[in-house]
Amino acid sequence: GDSVTQMEGPVTLSEEAFLTINCTYTATGYPSLFWYVQYPGEGLQLLLKATKADDKGSNKGFEATYRKETTSFHLEKGSVQVSDSAVYFCALSGAAGNKLTFGGGTRVLVKP
Amino acid sequence: GAVVSQHPSRVICKSGTSVKIECRSLDFQATTMFWYRQFPKKSLMLMATSNEGSKATYEQGVEKDKFLINHASLTLSTLTVTSAHPEDSSFYICSALHRDRINEKLFFGSGTQLSVL
Numbered sequence A: 001g002d003s004v005t006q007m008e009g010p011v012t013l014s015e016e017a018f019l020t021i022n023c024t025y026t027a028t029g030y031p032s033l034f035w036y037v038q039y040p041g042e043g044l045q046l047l048l049k050a051t052k053a054d055d056k057g058s059n060k061g062f063e064a065t066y067r068k069e070t071t072s073f074h075l076e077k078g079s080v081q082v083s084d085s086a087v088y089f090c091a092l093s094g095a096a097g098n099k100l101t102f103g104g105g106t107r108v109l110v111k112p
Numbered sequence B: 001g002a003v004v005s006q007h008p009s010r011v012i013c014k015s016g017t018s019v020k021i022e023c024r025s026l027d028f029q030a031t032t033m034f035w036y037r038q039f040p041k042k043s044l045m046l047m048a049t050s051n052e053g054s055k056a057t058y059e060q061g062v063e064k065d066k067f068l069i070n071h072a073s074l075t076l077s078t079l080t081v082t083s084a085h086p087e088d089s090s091f092y093i094c095s096a097l098h099r100d101r102i103n104e105k106l107f108f109g110s111g112t113q114l115s116v117l
Helices: none
Strands: A001-007 A011-014 A019-021 A023-026 A032-038 A045-050 A057-059 A060-064 A073-076 A086-093 A099-104 A106-112 B004-007 B010-012 B019-025 B031-036 B042-052 B068-073 B075-080 B092-097 B104-108 B111-117
Touching: A001 A086, A001 A099, A011 A019, A019 A023, A019 A106, A023 A032, A023 A086, A032 A060, A045 A060, A045 B104, A073 A086, A099 B042, B004 B092, B010 B019, B019 B092, B019 B111, B031 B068, B031 B075, B075 B092
Parallel strands: A011 A106, B010 B111
Antiparallel strands: A001 A023, A019 A073, A032 A045, A032 A086, A045 A057, A057 A060, A060 A073, A086 A099, A086 A106, B004 B019, B019 B075, B031 B042, B031 B092, B068 B075, B092 B104, B092 B111
16 A cells, blocks of 8 residues: 655754755555645644656745655755744655545754 | 634543544535544554545544544534543544635644543
């Protein structure tokens, strides 16, 4: 079945540091890929998505490129802020449409 | 933007009691909602798909009689954990599917931390 693997946290960074969160997936066919973010006390929010190979999703300075050859969708941000502290989830939706398969989440803590 | 409210955010109960969790779409109608469960340091696992006016569709391995889902209106789905036991302690999250003429988008509640003593 479909699965998503992402790096375990917590990831602790200083402000303005470069952030990468690795995500790899296993799926049949051509899934859509997502990154969700959960800020403290809030629900998951869609951060960005990509629906086909080589697509790049971007939002709020974050980027992720759909790499079919490496089955990866790594999340990057060039200069993080304290407000980026959150839990980040990589996810995919496959043949089942809107059903999402999530990774385990990566907690990111940005210190001033 | 669309908002999904999940209540309660945290509940502690005794073993053998039942707990109801509500998921409301506040400013849109959702014919489809999803219920997830998250174990510590694990992925969110889809438990069931809740369809307004019909029976929920459960994922393999999820006990229907244990986790009762009711989607009686277009803005409310409830998950009832019946006769809860310590192994049911977990973080439960709902999401609601928002559809318009152009696309579909999922909105998530903030989750419910259930602790069964």
